[in-house]
Amino acid sequence: MIDKVEIAGIGSSVPEKVVTNFDLEKVVDTSDVWIKKRTGISSRHVVTSERSIDLAAAAALKAIDHAGIDGSDIGLIIGCTITSEQITPGMSSFVAKQVGVDCAMMDISAGCTGFVTGLITASSMMDTLNIDYAVVIAGEALTKIANWSDRSTCVLFGDGAGAVVLKKGDEQKMHYPVLTGTRDYDNVLICKKEDRKTPFGGVDNPPLEYIKMDGREVFTYAVGAVEDVLRRMQKSCGDKPYTKVIAHQANEKILDYVVRSIGMDKDQFFINISEYGNTSSATIPIAMCDALEQGWLQKGDRVALVGFGSGLSCGGIVIDWTL
Numbered sequence: 001m002i003d004k005v006e007i008a009g010i011g012s013s014v015p016e017k018v019v020t021n022f023d024l025e026k027v028v029d030t031s032d033v034w035i036k037k038r039t040g041i042s043s044r045h046v047v048t049s050e051r052s053i054d055l056a057a058a059a060a061l062k063a064i065d066h067a068g069i070d071g072s073d074i075g076l077i078i079g080c081t082i083t084s085e086q087i088t089p090g091m092s093s094f095v096a097k098q099v100g101v102d103c104a105m106m107d108i109s110a111g112c113t114g115f116v117t118g119l120i121t122a123s124s125m126m127d128t129l130n131i132d133y134a135v136v137i138a139g140e141a142l143t144k145i146a147n148w149s150d151r152s153t154c155v156l157f158g159d160g161a162g163a164v165v166l167k168k169g170d171e172q173k174m175h176y177p178v179l180t181g182t183r184d185y186d187n188v189l190i191c192k193k194e195d196r197k198t199p200f201g202g203v204d205n206p207p208l209e210y211i212k213m214d215g216r217e218v219f220t221y222a223v224g225a226v227e228d229v230l231r232r233m234q235k236s237c238g239d240k241p242y243t244k245v246i247a248h249q250a251n252e253k254i255l256d257y258v259v260r261s262i263g264m265d266k267d268q269f270f271i272n273i274s275e276y277g278n279t280s281s282a283t284i285p286i287a288m289c290d291a292l293e294q295g296w297l298q299k300g301d302r303v304a305l306v307g308f309g310s311g312l313s314c315g316g317i318v319i320d321w322t323l
């Protein structure tokens with residue numbers, strides 16, 4: 001059961017370096033026309049010296065500043081990532097150090113559904129743990145696990161981070177969480193960890209492992225799963241429907257299908273993939289930040305968030321926007 005929790009602050013951080021489709025034409029056999037037409041992506045931010053955990057900490061600090069709270073108010077930090085540079089301690093621990101707070105911390109690995117999973121987890125735990133403020137961060141450096149000789153995947157990804165501060169409030173502002181999934185029988189979206197030689201087994205000189213994806217299969221899954229989750233939340237909303245959607249930004253064409261099947265207008269979906277590409281778990285909080293900055297998201301709006309990705313996983317939550 002989600003407690004009376006609201007979003008009190010939000011922040012994002014992306015690397016300085018911008019790589020355009022034209023830049024990618026020099027890396028793989030591709031074209032600006034192909035990438036734009038098939039995905040809606042024009043450019044993406046990519047890490048050079050930054051780490052995903054640095055981006056995450058920067059986003060968290062902005063969100064905390066936006067919420068106007070002190071680090072010591074925070075009782076829980078959840079880091080959502082598949083690309084943390086640290087196996088342990090996790091991204092959340094690194095962020096706690098940067099913020100200067102001693103609190104509960106944990107990481108969530110749920111691919112591009114990570115941020116929605118993190119939101120649902122944090123807001124469900126706040127009452128149980130008697131916590132007034134929690135921070136949920138999604139931070140990724142997908143370009144570090146992309147295969148830069150595979151044109152069908154490397155053009156899709158970008159790097160970045162987004163964070164929110166959750167505050168225990170007087171009214172229910174987060175509703176109807178859905179988390180769902182389908183077993184990835186055929187490994188249509190996978191990135192293995194490299195094997196290592198030990199005294200007892202493993203392999204010498206293991207090959208580098210990168211993201212492998214069957215784009216068509218993932219596309220088909222995404223369209224169906226996002227529509228299903230949106231419909232479930234629509235039903236739960238009853239006579240107070242959500243009027244806006246912020247979905248994971250993986251491919252604008254996926255969202256075009258969903259817009260049609262769900263019977264909403266495209267301008268009810270916030271879309272900023274053109275500038276960032278797919279930053280996995282970070283796309284939704286980065287989009288929330290941009291939507292707020294651009295005035296697309298306004299106090300009183302009822303907005304549905306939907307994430308989808310590896311697993312294969314999908315999830316959503318409805319938020320009454322309070323900022």
Ligand code: COA
Nearest residue numbers: 030031034038112151152155215216218219250251308309
């Ligand atoms: N530039 C130019 N040509 C490319 C290319 C690129 N970057 N990538 C693939 N192609 C080529 C293919 O080699 C193929 O050529 P062929 O017909 O000569 O064999 C052709 O384009 C069509 O390839 P296909 O893979 O069928 O394209 P598609 O229309 O399915 O688009 C994706 C590919 C990856 C853009 C699309 O499937 C997709 O976005 N899927 C979802 C991926 C996703 O969102 N993943 C993350 C989920 S969290």
